[in-house]
Amino acid sequence: MFAAEMLKIRSMPAPRLALIISLALVLVAAIIVAIVGPTGTNASAYYDAPATAGSIAVSVGAIVLGAWMIGLEFASKTMRLAATVQPSRWRLAAVKFTCALLLILFYSLVVLALSLLIEALMASIGSVSFPFTTQLDDSISLLLQSLLWGAFAFALALLFRSYTAGLVATLVFSLLVDSALALIPTVGKYSFGSATKAIGDLAAGGSSFGSGAPSLALGVALVTVAGWLIVLIGAGSARFITRDLK
Amino acid sequence: MGTLRAVASAVLTFDSVTKRYGSRSAVDGLCFEVAEGSVTGLLGANGAGKSTAMKMLLGLAAPSSGQITLFGALQGTNAFATSVRRTGSHIELPALYERATARQNVAIQCAGFGIGRRDPKIDAVLETVGLSSRSEDKVKSFSLGMRQRMSLALALVHEPELVVLDEPINGLDPEGVVEMRELIRSLPARGMTALVSSHVLDEIERTVDEIVIIREGKLIAEGPIASIITTSGIHLRVPAGNGEAALAALTAAGIAATAFDTGEIRVDTGDQPGSVVAKLLADAGVYPDELRPQTADLESVFLDLTSTDERAS
Numbered sequence: 001m002f003a004a005e006m007l008k009i010r011s012m013p014a015p016r017l018a019l020i021i022s023l024a025l026v027l028v029a030a031i032i033v034a035i036v037g038p039t040g041t042n043a044s045a046y047y048d049a050p051a052t053a054g055s056i057a058v059s060v061g062a063i064v065l066g067a068w069m070i071g072l073e074f075a076s077k078t079m080r081l082a083a084t085v086q087p088s089r090w091r092l093a094a095v096k097f098t099c100a101l102l103l104i105l106f107y108s109l110v111v112l113a114l115s116l117l118i119e120a121l122m123a124s125i126g127s128v129s130f131p132f133t134t135q136l137d138d139s140i141s142l143l144l145q146s147l148l149w150g151a152f153a154f155a156l157a158l159l160f161r162s163y164t165a166g167l168v169a170t171l172v173f174s175l176l177v178d179s180a181l182a183l184i185p186t187v188g189k190y191s192f193g194s195a196t197k198a199i200g201d202l203a204a205g206g207s208s209f210g211s212g213a214p215s216l217a218l219g220v221a222l223v224t225v226a227g228w229l230i231v232l233i234g235a236g237s238a239r240f241i242t243r244d245l246k
Numbered sequence: 247m248g249t250l251r252a253v254a255s256a257v258l259t260f261d262s263v264t265k266r267y268g269s270r271s272a273v274d275g276l277c278f279e280v281a282e283g284s285v286t287g288l289l290g291a292n293g294a295g296k297s298t299a300m301k302m303l304l305g306l307a308a309p310s311s312g313q314i315t316l317f318g319a320l321q322g323t324n325a326f327a328t329s330v331r332r333t334g335s336h337i338e339l340p341a342l343y344e345r346a347t348a349r350q351n352v353a354i355q356c357a358g359f360g361i362g363r364r365d366p367k368i369d370a371v372l373e374t375v376g377l378s379s380r381s382e383d384k385v386k387s388f389s390l391g392m393r394q395r396m397s398l399a400l401a402l403v404h405e406p407e408l409v410v411l412d413e414p415i416n417g418l419d420p421e422g423v424v425e426m427r428e429l430i431r432s433l434p435a436r437g438m439t440a441l442v443s444s445h446v447l448d449e450i451e452r453t454v455d456e457i458v459i460i461r462e463g464k465l466i467a468e469g470p471i472a473s474i475i476t477t478s479g480i481h482l483r484v485p486a487g488n489g490e491a492a493l494a495a496l497t498a499a500g501i502a503a504t505a506f507d508t509g510e511i512r513v514d515t516g517d518q519p520g521s522v523v524a525k526l527l528a529d530a531g532v533y534p535d536e537l538r539p540q541t542a543d544l545e546s547v548f549l550d551l552t553s554t555d556e557r558a559s
Contacts, residue, residue, distance in 0.1 A: 004357035011350040012343065078341045080306050081400065085358035087305045087327035244307035 001086045005069075005099040014068050015103060022057035022111045029053035030118050034125060046126030047119035051135060054115030058146050061111070062104045063170045066150030069100035071163020080245050089241040097154060097233070104150035105143075112139040141200030148196045149174065151229055158236030189215040195224035255282045256315075257408050257439050258303060263312035265298050265463070272298040274463035275312070280408070280441050280456075283434045287454035287471070288443040289548060295463035296443040300337055300410050303441075305330045317407070331359070334406035336414060340397035344386040348377050348396055351385055352403055359404040371403040376425065390417030398429070409433055409440045415449055427453050451475075451544035459551060466551050475547055480520050482511040483536035484527075495530035496523065512550065 009015050030050040038045035070093070073079035086092040116135060123130035149170070156173075157166025174193060181191035188194060198221035216224065256279040265273040273295040280286045290296045301307040303314055305326065317332055319325035343351050352371060353363040361367060372378045375395040380388070385396060394417050401409055411430070415423050430453050433440045444450050450457070457474060459467040467474055484492050489505050496503040501523065502514040513523055520539065527534060 001358055003360075004354050007350070007354050007357045007363065008343070008346075011346040011354065013345050072343075076341065076343055077339070078343060080301075080304070080337060081341045081355070082358075083306060084304050084330055084333065084335055085355065087330040088324075244301070 062146035062150040063153040066153030067157040067166035071157040137204035141204035145200040155232035259315040287450040290460040334401035335410040336397040340393040
């Protein structure tokens, strides 16, 4: 079953496209800043521009791939095929979840590593010093956050039994709902995005993206994120396991 | 609720299986068995419950009540899940990965069964379904007939013991229909059992050994196709106005008969010879314009059975 999922990842264009588009975004940002040059005295734009493009690409790409790994079967109506190959539904969901995390990990690592390389190259082109450690910390933070948001997207696609619904719901949640939740006094720091960012920042040394001190202690942030994911994946899995497949 | 007809070494058993969606029963107390090594046709009109029955036997839908046994394992048990892996299926429209090639689709299916992506079985099955020349083309460019063939390839590539095919000849050209028939007929010789549903009764008649006819989720008839077609009894045509008298005479003698609007009467003679019917009618003063043994094809038997059932209901 694991081999079949890996073969799907290799055979379908979506993962390759996500990787190509992400790298293209980083390259385009680098080319633009190389041609136009930084505005004013902001010399760090030489490496900040590709870094920002890379972080946006990885954030969105992880959500796309998380929803795709399970949503593919619903979109192409092949879930019944997958479910006759692996009739144990919980095992099927578990294998797909594991593959989703591995796919996002690989994709994020490749994009972030190449982004770092391009950032260093751009810094040398602009003759500015490149803060490798800071940029690496940011990348580690982003890697962890992309894995967690990818898991979130997987859970929503499983819950809604739809790639599109899972993808759109996750994007709307991350851009609107979660931001609104984070603004609520006292409990806002327990929003998924806040807790995810806290985990990323803490794992990267506590100061990535110049965001100051993380809002939650690592243990609390882990429990908060685990709680969100357990509820969503639990609800999605329960629906997937107990309901008939079309 | 039906009763099970004893079948030697059944690979699949439906025992009083019901599937409800809200207040509607898609399958209602269905009982039938599929014998090992047979090709069994599952017949019914649109919405009769064929696809629902097939989904239940594959574990894609759970019955509301009753028991399904697949290779000796009861539905709902871990052993049933293992049994499902011994099947190959094509249910409703072909389920394929559109953006992958034909070969990749088969390789993905193979990987799920531990078969390597360079295994010769992949080429062999693509050859069998006539798609070897298009094996590197993406499935999204395929016609409906080619998708049907692809779906069949996925159902067969891991050499399952039970092949479940729902409307397998949909979209096939005449040549494809003949090839599909020959392929299905060849399955028992390859150690496989087949359960096939189709609306094309003429094709089913040429393909299957046994039939199961369902209507509104209920079993109407089950058995070897030859026995169902030849148990049609006698066909009568009586002069206008004599239908009631003929029916009364036959019913009084305990012989089942059904009158149709066309003036025709179908008589189920059971073990009695046709001469008994002739004498009964003559005694009642009814002289048929036509009296002949029923030589039905599957289509007429199917329509006859379902229309009789409609009258009864």
